[in-house]
Amino acid sequence: MYVLSMRGFAYMILMLMKMSGISALYVALTVFLWKLLKDRRQTFIIKLSLGLVYGMCSVLSTHCAVDYGDMLLNLRDVAPLAAGLFFNPTSGIIAGLIGGIERYIAGTYFGVGSYTRIACSLSTCLAGFVAWLMHAKVFEGKKPSPVYALFMGAVMEVFHMYVVFITHRDDMRMAFHVVSICSIPMIVFSGIALSLMSVILQVLSGEWKNPFKDMTGEKVSVSQRFQRWLFLITTIVIAGNFAFSYIIQTQSASQNGRNSIMETSQSVKSRYLEVSKRLTADGNEFFEIIDDDGDIIAGRHKDSKIDASTLEVLKGKKDEELFEGQYFEEVSLNKVDGIGIDMILLTYIPYSELYWYRNAQAYESALADILLFTVIYVLIAFLVKQIVISNIDLINSSLDKITNGDLNEVVKVRNSSEFASLSDDINQTVETLKGYIAAAEKRIEQELIFARTIQESSLPRNFQFATLKDNIEIFASMKAAKEVGGDFYDFFFAGPGKLAFVIADVSGKGIPAALFMMRSKTAIRSFAELGKSPAEIIFKTNNTLCDGNDAEMFVTVWIGILDLTTGVMKCANAGHEYPLIKHAGGDYELFKDKHSLALAAMENLKAREYEITLVPGDKIFVYTDGIPEAINEDIVQYGTDRLLDTINSVKDRPFTEVLPAISQDIAKFRGKAEQFDDITMLGFELKSLRNH
Known part of the structure; x- marks a missing residue:
């Protein structure tokens, strides 16, 4: 008895080695063909060729079967499954028909496994069609996961064994003998071969995901959670029923x-x-x-x-x-x-x-239960996906559009009362939201109009001083990119016979920039009216703006204080654009003055002050970066050179005509492109010196 047991054990080890070798050959062939064809279009010739290759593998599996316990083991069904699941359903059907028909011929006319020829040929032919159905309806053209691939290979062999029972009802003892020897090796190795193919192909394509990671939590989809519970509950019910029947049959x-x-x-x-x-x-x-x-x-x-x-x-x-x-x-x-x-x-x-x-009844019941479980599992999972999950995906797709700002999107999932009600609720909510948004936009628009009115009223509009109309000409404009802006200009007396000119550009746009602009304008004017020099004004205003600047905003400023009796103008530039200067009888030229950092960038900022001596007929034009950085439809900037050309073309005109001419040229250059920054300009001409 001991000798016989050892011999049987050695025989089983030999069988396991041969089946492992055949599985490895299938895996190697599939990986090789996948790497060879992964970047090629799946033409009919390629599909046919794959079907022929795997069909021949199926034929070879029939004639190179593994001898075990007076039975022949093979992995014939793996070929059409691999072709259909990992390449193309057409290839799987071709391979299955070749392998199945050849198996029937070999069993009928050449005596190769004649007892099981019907079951074997039927399961192989059907394997190709099953792969097509799963590929198209369940996996939706994607490669199956290792778990599904294992399941597919195993279930196909379960069907194979079950048909052996069905086709030999009059010889159950022999059918049981065949199934008891062949079932476990063929089921296990078919599943393992397909699962290994899936693992390797997912790793090579970069699609590999650890199946044991993120098994709980919000990353698990409703479909996955449902399938897990369905698998668990169905398994428990079927296993319980099998155990009860087994106990009754034993007694x-x-x-x-x-x-x-x-x-x-x-x-x-x-x-x-x-x-x-x-x-x-x-x-x-x-x-x-x-x-x-x-x-x-x-x-x-x-x-x-x-x-x-x-x-x-x-x-x-x-x-x-x-x-x-x-x-x-x-x-x-x-x-x-x-x-x-x-x-x-x-x-x-x-x-x-x-x-x-x-035992025969137990085998048959187990095989039937597995097939029944598979049909129930796949059918319910498919129906849930079609009836529930796909509709949820459609609703989520519409919600994504709505949350991204498309409030005209309408949810139209109405194939059940629940989804119709949900669609109506979402659409009604969106309509209500649109009403609130419209009311809010109207209120905000009114408030912005009021804010723009306040901001515009804070800028000087009286460009003529009664006592200076013969000494100086001033004109300025500010066009905000939004309802309110961050640019500003100012001119005011900074002492007897001294006129201060300011132009500034606050970082950012909209309400925050407008508020910071008002704060900056007030601080600059306050220190200037105290008789401070431009450098001192920059220093004190900078420290004032740095205090409480949690938003980390900054402002570029150009300040000039002109002594109308001498023509000497003291200036300072805190990160602002270079001014344009035109001396009497000449053209406008870019004056590259000394810069310091913008205000509110850092505390205790010291500006570089300089002087310019003006004579009657000299003009100065200052502006914000909204002019040179204006962009047209071709993403080309307006630039300083174009500004010089434009202003020199109207250099002898008064500023009341120069500034509109520049605005018109910018608008013409920009075309249909949107104005993305505020545009502010300030120009003045010293017409004559004032007597002491």
Whole structure:
């Protein structure tokens, strides 16, 4: 017995090695073909070629099967499944038809596995169509995950084994023998081969995800969570039903065995009185009549002999209840009775005989349950995806558009009362929101108009001083990119006979820039009216603006204080654009003055002050960066050179005409492009010096 066990173990190891080798060849072929064809368009020729290649693999699996326990094992169904799942459904169907039809021909005309030819050929042909169905409807053209690939390979072989039972209802004992030997190796290796293909292809394509990561939490979709619970609950129900049926069948088989032993014992005793030693065992009878020397004089093992120790054990069991024991190399249920003179009757039934029908029924039930589970699982998962998940995705798609600002999007999922109600609620909410937004926009628009009015009123509009109309000409304009802006200009008396000019540009736009602009304008004017120099004004205004500047805004400023009696103008530039200067009789030129940092950039900023001496007829034009940085539809900037050309074309005109001419040229240059920054200009001409 020990020698036979060791031989069987070695035989099983050899089978495992051969099946592993065949699986590895399938995996290697699939990986090679995938790398070869991954960047090529799937033409019909390629699909046909793949179908032929995998079809030949299926044929080779038939004729190069693994011999195990007087049965032939193969992985024929892996070929059409691999072709259909990882490449193209057409290739899978072609491969399945080639492998299945050839298998039927080989079994019918050449005697290759003729007993299972119908089951084998049917499962292989069907494998290609199953791969097509799963590829198109469940996986939606994507590669299956390793778990699904394992499931697909295993279930296909389960169907294969189940058809063996279905096609041999009149020979269940042989069908059970075939299935009990072939099922587990073929199911396991088919699933493993496809799963390994999926793992390797996902790693090579960069799609690999750890299946055990993020198994809970918000990253798990409704579909995945539903499928897990469906799998768990269905498995528990089917396993419970199988276990209950198995227990009932075991009890029934055991009771039938006991009854059979008792009937056989009574029958043998009555027949023994008539025929004595000529008594023989019928087909379903298991008994032995043993004399006092251990010789078997009648029964299944007539003319055999048992050893003395076994004989003593049997004699000790005489007339007792049924017991379990191993005789004649089989474990069996036994009963010993006395018969004749000094002889015993051993009536028994081997467990292999007692439980074979239960085992066959268990295999068939398990296979049927797995197939039923698969159909239920796939069908319910598909229906949930089509009826629920796809509609949720449509609603989420519409919600994404709505949250991104498209309030004209309408949710139109109406294939059930629940989704219709949800769609109506969302659409009604959006309509209400649009009403609130419209009201808010109107209110904000009114407030912005009011803010613009306030801001514009803070800028000087009276460009003529009654006492200076013969000495100086001033004109300025400010056009905000939004309702309110961050640019400003100012001119005012900064002492007797001194006129201050200011132009500034606050970082940012809109309300925050306008508020910072008002603060900056007030600070600059306050320090200037105290008689401070431009450098001192820059220093003190900078420290004032740095205090409490949590928004980290800044402002560029150009300040000039002109002494109208001497023509000397003291200036300072804190990060602002270069001014344009035109001396009497000449052209406007760019004056590259000394810069310091913008105000509010850092504390204790010291500006570089400089002087310009003006004579009657000299002009100065200052502006913000909204002019040179204006962009047209071709993303080209207006630039300082273009500004010089434009202003020099109207250099002899008064500033009341110069500034509108520049504005018109900028608008013409910009075309349909949007104004993205405020545009502010200030120009003045010294016409004559003032008498002391």
